[in-house]
Amino acid sequence: MRAALATKDITISELEGKLTLSILDRILFDSGKAIIKPEGEEVLRKIATVLDQFPGRQIHVTGHTDNVPIRTSQFPSNWELSAARALAAVRFLVEQAGTDPKRLAAVANGEFQPIADNxxxxxRASNRRIAIVVLPEVFRLPQPPAEPPPAAPEPVEESPGPAAEPDAPDAP
Structure with missing residues (x-):
């Protein structure tokens, strides 16, 4: 996998059970754009084959930018640009590469999680990237067995009230 994908534009790392493929934006997108270039499509197809090796695992596709403001009508801030790029990658993985959409989530970090000095x-070039993160398997805590429904309350026997005194006069 590393040999097929790792280049100067793609890095692969594993930490705490997460597999992260980090792709620099220049291979996927033109500057300030969120349309995947043909060479980016080829890379995403290869990545999809890697993702297929982890069936059932959740995948986050995260867009990152540098800290240079963009401020266009389409992308008022780096948040929108990073979101659009993450969504473009997710759509490609689903529509062109056949990845199960239930496994994918698009995440936008904008400029706020740099990996290098802006x-x-x-x-800045290192910070402009898409990170595809294969999350670790989620283990759920075992649930305690369901408690049986409470038993019906036992009938309460009525006890007779205080015994009436036989010689007591009737009250007026």
Whole structure:
């Protein structure tokens, strides 16, 4: 898998059971755009074959940007750009690569989770990326057995009231 995908534009890492494929934006998108380029489609098809190796696992596709404001009519901020890019990748994986949509979620982080220093051009380029994260299997805690319904209350026997005194006069 690493040999087929890992390049200077794609990194693969595993941490705490999460497999992360990080793809720099330049391979997927033109600057300031969210339309996947033909070479990006090829990369996403290869990634889909990797995702198929983890059936049933949830996958987050996360868009990231650098901190340079975009402010276009289509993308008022980096939030919108990162969201549109994540959604474009999700749609491609579902519609073109056949990935089960129930497994996918699009996430937008904008500029707020950089992996490099935005003060340099190289750092900004590293921050403009899509991360495809295969989440670890979720183990659910065993549920305690269902409690039986409460038993019907036992009938209460009525006890006679205080015994009336036989010689007591009737009250007026």
């Amino acid at each position: 003060a340099t051009a190289e750092g």
